[in-house]
Amino acid sequence: xxxxxxxxxxxxxxxxxxxxxxxxxxxxxxxxxxxxxxxxxxxxxxxxxxxxxxxxxxxxxxxxxxxxxxxxxxxxxxxxxxxxxxxxxxxxxxxxxxxxxxxxxxxxxxxxxxxxxxxxxxxxxxxxxxxxxxxxxxxxxxxxxxxxxxxxxxxxxxxxxxxxxxxxxxxxxxxxxxxxxxxxxxxxxxxxxxxxxxxxxxxxxxxxxxxxxxxxxxxxxxxxxxxxxxxxxxxxxxxxxxxxxxxxxxxx
Numbered sequence: 001x002x003x004x005x006x007x008x009x010x011x012x013x014x015x016x017x018x019x020x021x022x023x024x025x026x027x028x029x030x031x032x033x034x035x036x037x038x039x040x041x042x043x044x045x046x047x048x049x050x051x052x053x054x055x056x057x058x059x060x061x062x063x064x065x066x067x068x069x070x071x072x073x074x075x076x077x078x079x080x081x082x083x084x085x086x087x088x089x090x091x092x093x094x095x096x097x098x099x100x101x102x103x104x105x106x107x108x109x110x111x112x113x114x115x116x117x118x119x120x121x122x123x124x125x126x127x128x129x130x131x132x133x134x135x136x137x138x139x140x141x142x143x144x145x146x147x148x149x150x151x152x153x154x155x156x157x158x159x160x161x162x163x164x165x166x167x168x169x170x171x172x173x174x175x176x177x178x179x180x181x182x183x184x185x186x187x188x189x190x191x192x193x194x195x196x197x198x199x200x201x202x203x204x205x206x207x208x209x210x211x212x213x214x215x216x217x218x219x220x221x222x223x224x225x226x227x228x229x230x231x232x233x234x235x236x237x238x239x240x241x242x243x244x245x246x247x248x249x250x251x252x
Contacts, residue, residue, distance in 0.1 A: 002041055003118075004037060005163070006034070008029060011167040012056055013165055014026065016037050018043055019099045019100075022096060024049055028064055029056045031063045045068060047099075048065060051113060051114055051126070052078055053081030054110065072084050072085045074087075075111075076089045078110050078112030088112075107141070108144040108145025108146070108148045109136060117160065121163055122161065123164075128153060128164060130162060130169040130172060132250070133149065133247065135247075135251060142244045142247045150240060153208075161206070161208075162206050167203065172215075185214035189210075192204055216250075232245045233245035
């Protein structure tokens with residue numbers, strides 16, 4: 001079993017999943033980075049998975065599909081960006097040779113955003129980041145994103161490792177600590193991110209339980225976060241309304 005990632009552009013990640021002789025790429029927005037990652041492990045991916053359709057995640061897929069003879073899987077609601085060969089809509093599991101993945105539909109950042117769960121890892125694309133969540137400026141809907149956080153993500157196992165589509169940890173820390181400046185989990189995360197950057201390394205992954213202890217979008221009931229939401233939207237009553245208000249505050 002192999003799980004690896006490669007940074008491309010400024011802060012994007014492409015992921016590689018390998019089980020035996022079967023391999024898949026996730027979000028290969030840059031074909032050269034994806035080829036380099038697969039080549040480093042001596043594998044030829046037969047599948048390409050999209051967490052969503054945006055070009056910075058799917059931009060290399062057409063070239064890689066042609067070169068590798070690979071099959072592209074993604075949610076049909078994002079077909080305007082990249083029409084998949086296999087539609088993940090309504091699917092809760094996929095079997096790709098020896099690879100077995102769970103699929104969690106999580107619209108909001110885009111209509112067809114999904115979370116991919118494999119061997120204790122959750123590949124979250126642009127839906128869930130360390131200490132943050134995706135924006136909804138490019139074909140998204142914050143109300144649907146709220147539903148995904150409150151409905152789809154809330155019951156997931158806290159032991160799952162969170163592997164997002166971008167490294168936004170440092171910028172998200174600023175917002176999280178503005179709301180909860182004494183949050184011990186966020187302060188530990190800042191120390192870990194700073195140490196990794198000083199060493200020229202990638203920041204360590206977090207678990208979903210750790211995110212629940214420091215990510216404002218998973219903490220809308222925490223006193224500091226709730227107070228900020230109340231100032232932003234005094235009339236917000238439901239959890240979904242409060243989530244949308246927090247997303248609006250983060251946008252500013």
